[in-house]
Amino acid sequence: MRILGRSWVFGRNVNTDLIFPKTWFRAAYEPGEMASHLMSGIDEGFAARVRPGDIIVADANFGCGSSREEAAAAMREAGIGAVVAPSFGRLFTRNCINMGVPVVTCPDIHLRVSEGDTLEIDLEAGTLRNRDSSFAATIPQIAAEALALIRDGGLRPYTRRLLEERRRQRDGTGDVA
Amino acid sequence: MPAIDKDTEQVRKLKIYEIWVHTAERHSGPATENEPDMHAITKILARHAGRKSADIGELLNVVPDYVMLTDRGAARAAAILAEMGGDRVHDPDRVVVVFDHHFPAIRVRDAESQRATRAWIEEQGITRFHPGEGIGHVIFPEKGYAFPGALIFGTDSHTVTNGALGCFSTGLGHTDVGSFLAIGYNWLRVPEAIRFDLHGRLRPGVTAKDIVLHILQQHGEDGANYCTVEFAGPAIAGLCMDERLVLCNMVVDFGAKAGYIQPDEVTARYLEGRVDRALWQVETTDSDADYTGIIDIDLSRIEPLVAxxxxxxxxxxxxxxxxxxxxxxxxxxxxxxxxxxxxxxxxxxxxxxxxxxxxxxxxxxxxxxxxxxxxxxxxxxxxxxxxxxxxxxxxxxxxxxxxxxxxxxxxxxxxxxxxxxxxxxxxxxxxxxxxxxxxxxxxxxxxxxxx
Structure with a gap:
């Protein structure tokens, strides 16, 4: 899975309250609604400027704090190509995988990228390159299963498939439990 | 407390769905005849995956004892369950719904959402429902949902609080929980462990909260990223359950996946009358189990702190x-x-x-x-x-x-x-x-x- 995108650079400990402020929580979301609030706790105009395929770069511990899935879901909806940081909040990492958003760990990345630089990431090869500088890095290989999940769009298609399989099995055996 | 044997058997047969990005330490060594030295948390996770043992870094499909849904968590997870094509909750006996964030409603949209959730709870046959009885993380230990050896998930990051009872407890996203509602299990990576050994006496006026703030000061908001944080050492015995719950509550705020305190007499006294003794399963950490870090904290040196x-x-x-x-x-x-x-x-x-x-x-x-x-x-x-x-x-x-x-x-x-x-x-x-x-x-x- 190759990702090529323009980068946006954020700081350290950017928590999920900032990525998706609680003000915008809803029980149900209209298409595009979550994306329209992406990063609004830290940069009001970001959602209007970001384009599908763009890459978010940050300092350590990006996405720490609250479990709110909207932080990852809004990225998916905005078409964020990848999120790259030296480390991430655990729940945000998990939510990104479940949403099909590539999370890439790369030490010092925030020092090696200026806003607007074009990054090239190859998840299978485990490489990252800044096209606007000489910076290139090896990134931790993502487990094949994780890549498959990300490529397939996350946990929802997986669950949907499993439910269908179970239904077929149940119908096949006539077991209605 | 529902029996889990049938379901863990079912999960064991499913292909383990391994997903993890940070795989540097992922176990790839040959299988040994002896069981590995495991942390108590690893044993809890293995048991809930229907296994005898597990390795750090391994991914398991686990069946939790309870999953806590907050008001908003329930509304979102129910909607996601429906979006994924699920019409029934796989195991309603494992679901606990609390209304704590927006209850009583101060906005019409929260009232509408809670009305819909009440109907959904009824329709799904969920009986463990606590509207307005308190914060999920406070009532879980109080009502006996958290006990030694249990595995608990919740739609809130502070679900880690329950670890003070000697269980594994952590937060999940809404899609994760929606998926659990549909299929009855979740993937989980077996975490590394960090131990804080507490010794010395807190000065009067200094509390467990100051211990946590001290850790944040020394180790930062990502001090324990992805790890289990265990609080141990001689000073633990002197901390009452409420203070222990404060310690575990905030492990997520320095990045941890779960908190853990080995059950002892304080735990046993707290649980008396709350949980049937037959349900506990106290796990102990093997003497050769690896810790990513062991950090000493002298409580007598901590002063009142503020973030x-x-x-x-x-x-x-x-x-x-x-x-x-x-x-x-x-x-x-x-x-x-x-x-x-x-x-x-x-x-x-x-x-x-x-x-x-x-x-x-x-x-x-x-x-x-x-x-x-x-x-x-x-x-x-x-x-x-x-x-x-x-x-x-x-x-x-x-x-x-x-x-x-x-x-x-x-x-x-x-x-x-x-x-x-x-x-x-x-x-x-x-x-x-x-x-x-x-x-x-x-x-x-x-x-x-x-x-």
């Missing part, structure tokens, strides 16, 4: 912050709303008044805490001091209940997060401290040390 806006790792001695005037003091939340917190804050506020211009919001963590705080006289004392007593629930911590901050205002609070805008205006400042520091500061009108 200052807008970052939890910027922690300073309360005594150095005398220039900070406060507008609001908050006693409550899943971090600081238990009876011990009322005793600590109440004994400081007894016979005294809030400083002019200071308001104080009090939200008991649960109905049981409220009853006990009334019985012990703390509610009278707090009211006499000028505090406003609110509903049992999350309170102003994430701006859900009354007590929002205006621009330029400052609050000192027993809650856990000082993120910008969390309690109202982004131009307000949130100072995180112990119940003792909060109470002393409410009287002084500025931040002061309680000792």
């Amino acid at each position: 200052v806006p807008h970052n939890l790792s910027v922690v300073r001695p309360a005594a150095d912050l005398g220039a900070v005037r406060i507008n609001e003091a908050v006693l409550g939340t899943c971090t600081g709303g238990r009876i011990e917190d009322f005793r600590i804050a109440g004994s400081i506020l007894k016979g005294r008044s809030l400083a002019p211009g200071v308001r104080m919001m009090v939200n008991p963590g649960s109905r049981a805490v409220m009853h006990q705080a009334i019985a012990e006289g703390w509610i009278d004392i707090l009211m006499a001091a000028g505090a406003s007593i609110g509903v049992t629930g999350c309170g102003p911590c994430s701006g859900c209940h009354q007590g929002m901050l205006g621009s330029g205002e400052a609050a000192i609070t027993t809650s856990s997060r000082n993120f910008q805008g969390r309690m109202g205006s982004p131009e307000a400042g949130i100072y995180i401290a112990s119940p003792a520091t909060v109470a002393a500061s409410a009287v002084a009108g500025r931040i002061v040390s309680p000792i």
Whole structure:
């Protein structure tokens, strides 16, 4: 899975309250609604400027704090190509995988990228390159299963498939439990 | 408590769905005849995956004992379940729904959402439902949902609180929980463990909250990323369950996946009358189990501390912050709303008044805490001091209940997060401290040390 995108650079400990402020929580979301609030706790105009395929770069511990899935879901909806940081909040990492958003760990990345630089990431090869500088890095290989999940769009298609399989099995055996 | 044998058997047959990005330490060695040396948490996870053992870094499909859904979590997870084509909750007996964040509703949309969730709970046959009885993380131990050896998930990051009872407990996203509702299990990576060995005695006026703030100060907001944090050492025996719950509650705020305290006599006494003894399964860590780090903390050297806006790792001695005037003091939340917190804050506020211009919001963590705080006289004392007593629930911590901050205002609070805008205006400042520091500061009108 190759990702090529323009980068946006954020700081350290950017928590999920900032990525998706609680003000915008809803029980149900209209298409595009979550994306329209992406990063609004830290940069009001970001959602209007970001384009599908763009890459978010940050300092350590990006996405720490609250479990709110909207932080990852809004990225998916905005078409964020990848999120790259030296480390991430655990729940945000998990939510990104479940949403099909590539999370890439790369030490010092925030020092090696200026806003607007074009990054090239190859998840299978485990490489990252800044096209606007000489910076290139090896990134931790993502487990094949994780890549498959990300490529397939996350946990929802997986669950949907499993439910269908179970239904077929149940119908096949006539077991209605 | 539902039996899990049938389901774990089912899960064992499923292909383990391995997903993890940070795989550097992932176990790839040959299988050995001997079982590996395991942390108690690893044993809990293995058992809930229908396995005898597991390795750090391995991914398991686990069947939790209970999954806690908050009001918003329930609404979102139910919607996601439907979007994924699921019409029935796989195992309603494992689902516990609490209304704590937005209950009672102050906005029509929350009222509508809760109305829909009540109908969904009824339709799905979910019987463990606690609207308005308190914060999920406070009532889980109280009502016996958390016990040694249990595996608990919840739609909230502070679900880690339950680890104080010797179980594995962590937060999940709504899609994760929606997927659990549909298929009955979740993937989980077996985490590394970090241990904090506590020794020495806390000085009077210094509390478990100050221990956590000390850890944040020393190790930062990502000090324990992806790891289990175990609190051990000789000083643990001297901490009551409410104080232990504070320690585990905030492990997520320095990045941990779960907190853990080995069950002992304090645990046993707490659980008496709450959980059937036959349900516990106390796991112990093998003597050769690996820890990523073992860190000593001398409690006698810790002073009252405060995390200052807008970052939890910027922690300073309360005594150095005398220039900070406060507008609001908050006693409550899943971090600081238990009876011990009322005793600590109440004994400081007894016979005294809030400083002019200071308001104080009090939200008991649960109905049981409220009853006990009334019985012990703390509610009278707090009211006499000028505090406003609110509903049992999350309170102003994430701006859900009354007590929002205006621009330029400052609050000192027993809650856990000082993120910008969390309690109202982004131009307000949130100072995180112990119940003792909060109470002393409410009287002084500025931040002061309680000792």
